[in-house]
Amino acid sequence: MGVDERRQQLIGVALELFSRRSPDEVSIDEIASAAGISRPLVYHYFPGKLSLYEAALTRASEDLADRFTEPREGPLGARLLRVxxxxxxxxxxxxxxxxxxxxxxxxxxxxxxxxxxxxxxxAAYVQILSHLRVQDPPARLELVIRSWISLVEATALIWLEGRRIPRRELEVQLVHDFAALAAVSAAHDAEMAELLRAALRDEPGHGPFGDLVARLIALA
Amino acid sequence: MGVDERRQQLIGVALELFSRRSPDEVSIDEIASAAGISRPLVYHYFPGKLSLYEAALTRASEDLADRFTEPREGPLGARLLRVxxxxxxxxxxxxxxxxxxxxxxxxxxxxxxxxxxxxxxxAAYVQILSHLRVQDPPARLELVIRSWISLVEATALIWLEGRRIPRRELEVQLVHDFAALAAVSAAHDAEMAELLRAALRDEPGHGPFGDLVARLIALA
Structure with a gap:
């Protein structure tokens, strides 16, 4: 195995272990054993656990950022749902x-x-902006998108505590939350109302946003 | 000044300094000078900057938790807005x-x-539950409240970056966001719908929730 190939293999093994348990609980010995190499050989490629952890985090964050990449085709609600x-x-x-x-x-x-x-x-923020076809976002749009990204993170963390709600339901609900937060902002600001109208112009009645409106009307 | 009185004074001085600048930038010398005492005397009351920082954080977090305490009187929307x-x-x-x-x-x-x-x-979560008069929250209600608390934190942090949106507007918008997130959850779940109806039963048309509905209708 070449140097870079071995480094990539070690990062993969470490990421797998760091993903399943808190990083504090994973030892270099364990990483060496899972990779089928000796502990000193691990140190040949990485000076210590911290640098291996950082390499694993870097790979995980690139992977995560990639998941926000979505072709600019079809209705917005369906795109967000795939993300x-x-x-x-x-x-x-x-x-x-x-x-x-x-x-x-x-x-x-x-x-x-x-x-x-x-x-x-x-990366998530820039992607969403580009899907909304906005170049120079007003402060209120930036707030809606960035605070929604925090909501998504918090929802995922709460879900992980006991997985008490079906994942698929949360995925749809978070897309609906985005629409709801944008609507609240639009209810306060004419520029946001215009942006929201433009974003929803091509939205079909059977998409996630149409679904939300139908559900809310049924609720009232 | 007695020992406890002096400690409380130092905590107050330190909190004031830690509030205005990043804690890394505040020195013990500066705290001593602001309190009008010598550097060695500060160490007489606190073993180091970390313990003083923790004492200041403890006071700040008690202060913050207290702000969520709100009498259980009047419409829910107005209570949340005061919080x-x-x-x-x-x-x-x-x-x-x-x-x-x-x-x-x-x-x-x-x-x-x-x-x-x-x-x-x-503390914020327990307070909100008690205002909703719910003892044993279903998973979806817990998610709505806790993820909304994250949204409030994120909104405050984004606001602090440049204070580009009037504070008062965000305060109202966050109360509206709570209603919107609860409504989305209710649109997906009958138990949440029942809880939402009960929570809004005494809500007047001119309160924050009535205001949101009127604004959304005007938008449509």
């Missing part, structure tokens, strides 16, 4: 590691970890 | 310290800080 589905796939498979990281993570390396988390949030 | 107003008063006066803390804070003492933040979130 939520891929996001929950990630949360589902990296549960304990995701929780440990988002809840402040291990004290070691927290500033690098925070920077990676912020880069994922920024 | 949001007191919350933004806190955010406004502790801006830089609040940001530093919520964004991962100084690496030192982060586990104690995280525990304090969690205790404030829990």
């Amino acid at each position: 939520m589905h891929r996001f929950f796939d990630f949360v589902d498979s990296h549960g304990p590691g995701f929780s440990a990281l988002m809840r402040g993570g291990p004290a070691v390396g927290s500033s690098r970890a925070n920077a990676l988390i912020d880069s994922v949030r920024q | 949001m107003h007191r919350f933004f008063d806190f955010v406004d006066s502790h801006g830089p310290g609040f940001s530093a803390l919520m964004r991962g804070g100084p690496a030192v003492g982060s586990s104690r800080a995280n525990a304090l933040i969690d205790s404030v979130r829990q």
Whole structure:
């Protein structure tokens, strides 16, 4: 195995272990054993657990940021729903590691970890803006998108605590939450109302947004 | 000045400094000077900056948790709005310290800080449940309240970055967001729909919730 290939293999093994348990609980010995190499050989590729953890986090954050990439085709609600589905796939498979990281993570390396988390949030924000076809967002639109991204994170963390609500239901609900938060903002601001109307112009009655309106009317 | 009185004075001085600048930037010398005592005397009361920072955080978190306490009288929307107003008063006066803390804070003492933040979130959650008169919340109600608390935090942090939206507007909008998130959940679940109806039964047309409905109808 070449140097880079071995490094990538080790990152993959470490990510798998860090995903299933809190990073504090994973030892270099365990990583070496899972990779089928000796402990000293791990140190040949990475100076210590922190650098391996950071490499694993970097790969995980690139993976997560990629999941927000969605072709600009078809109705907006359906696009957002596909993104939520891929996001929950990630949360589902990296549960304990995701929780440990988002809840402040291990004290070691927290500033690098925070920077990676912020880069994922920024990637998600830029993607959503581009789907709304907005170049220069007003402060209220920025607030709606960024605070919704926080809501998505919080929802995923609460879901992971006991998985008491079906995942698919949360995926739809979060898309509906986006529409609801945008509608509240639009109810306060004419510019937001115009943006919302433009975003929903091509939305079909049977899409997630049409579904929400029908459900709310049935509720009233 | 007695020992406890002096400790309380130092905590107050430290909190004031930690609120205005990131805790990493505040020195013991500065705290001593602001309190009008010598540096060695500060160490007589607190073993180091970390313990003083933790004492200041503890006082701030008790103050913040208290702001969620609201008499169970009058319409729910107006109660929530008063809570949001007191919350933004806190955010406004502790801006830089609040940001530093919520964004991962100084690496030192982060586990104690995280525990304090969690205790404030829990106090807010318990308060809101009691206002809804719910003893044993279903998973979906817990999710709505706790994810809304995250939304409030995120909104405050984004607001602090440039204060580009009037505070009063955000206070109302967050109360409306709570209603909107509860409505989305109710649109998916009969038990939530029943809880929402019960919560809104005594809501007047001119309160924040009635105002939201009127605004949304005007928008459509």
